[in-house]
Amino acid sequence: MKLNLRVWRQKNDAAEGAMATYQVDGISPDMSFLEMLDTLNEDLILRGEDPVAFDHDCREGICGACSLVINGDAHGPERTTTCQLHMRSFRDGDTVDVEPWRASAFPVVKDLVVDRSAFDRIIQAGGYVTAPTGAAPEAHATPVPKADAESAFEHAECIGCGACVAACPNGSAMLFTSAKVNHLNVLPQGAPERETRVLDMVARMDAEGFGGCTLTGECATACPKGIPLPSISAMNREWLRARRKAKG
């Protein structure tokens, strides 16, 4: 396959960027999107040009490092991570636009790489449990109702990629934050910090400059892990409850 790529190039965080056009030849439909970019980069290196910078790590859809807005969709046209997106989702001769996540809380570092440390700071604000954990405990030591366990698992799937922020017209981090809050707040292990967690994480999220939620649902459509939109309402419920408790 042959593709016409239009890629965002930006030297560093201070430089102006622009879309640059490249022809990429010799693409197999079995390649992942990142392997296709590797092919482009090998070519650029041979020509003595600066390769396109992009984030990646596990390349198996579990780490949350890869990003990229492909033809306007965070992680591209399939519901998966960019590293798990295959070139068979495109047609020979297609023009494909590749851009970084766009949000003022995620500044571009270089080319397609953005700084997502705002997410880390939201986690630091409350995305942990203070109970000493040690070795894995006996599974029946702390019973967890099945529905709660399932909800915790569903929300624990969030890999912190930031596609939700990238897809949101308001650059809101509500889906990510709700996944992290709900994951721990339904479990007995997370109960001691149930109120402070949601209050601190939401306050940190706001302080990082993410936008507010208008419930357009773009986040849940883009999320490669299927974190559902009602998770946001569940976090709002936790937040309102925590505020009431903090008062009385």
Add this chain to the structure above:
Amino acid sequence: MALASSKEAAAPARPPSGTPSRGFWSSTLGKKTVMAVSGLIMLGYLVAHVAGNLKVFFGPEEFDGYAHWLRVMGAPVLHHEWALWIVRIVLLAAVGAHAVSAYQLSRRDVRARPTRYAHRRKGSSYATRTMRWGGIIVGLFIVWHVLDLTTGTVHPGGFEQGKPYQNVIDTFSTWYGNTIYIVAMLAVGLHVRHGFWSAAQTLGAGSARRDRALRLVANGLALALTAGFIAVPVGVMTGVVN
């Protein structure tokens, strides 16, 4: 997630951009809560308002009589028009709180996403944009509507206090009266459609199981309000109300 490798590429990690605040009003969730509660108050009022408006189809005595009752509502406990003034003050506060939180949140949202994607997808911010534009249209309509049928300042006929039946007919005998009103009611419908469902989410009443029911109620409310409000100018235009 932030990779160590992304940092060494350039600039050092950005320092946190703000100090977290625990205040209710300074939180986006707090402002959304104010927006949801004030929206629901206005929604409750609209339901009562549309029911009252439909009395126009039962003739001038009943309609004007109803308008009179609004002024003696709560008597003899309350003095003449006191109940009406309480309603007006609550509504004014709701409109004010709603508009201020909408404005502040919208500004914040625009600042949070300053760069557009070069490849633009259609419809991705449909609900957000219709809420903003629809809200502004409804806000302007409220001003015109009060000046038209409450104070009579911009009323097209000889406005007469206590004769709302005739006043309504005068308003809907002009092409612009009908146009402004019908456009605004369509905007109200769209606003309530996303607004009611959103308010439920904001107040923590949303869940996967309840989603269908909430959307159904939102659509039903929006449709009933829009159809009910529009029935009045259509009634005048077709001569059913005269």
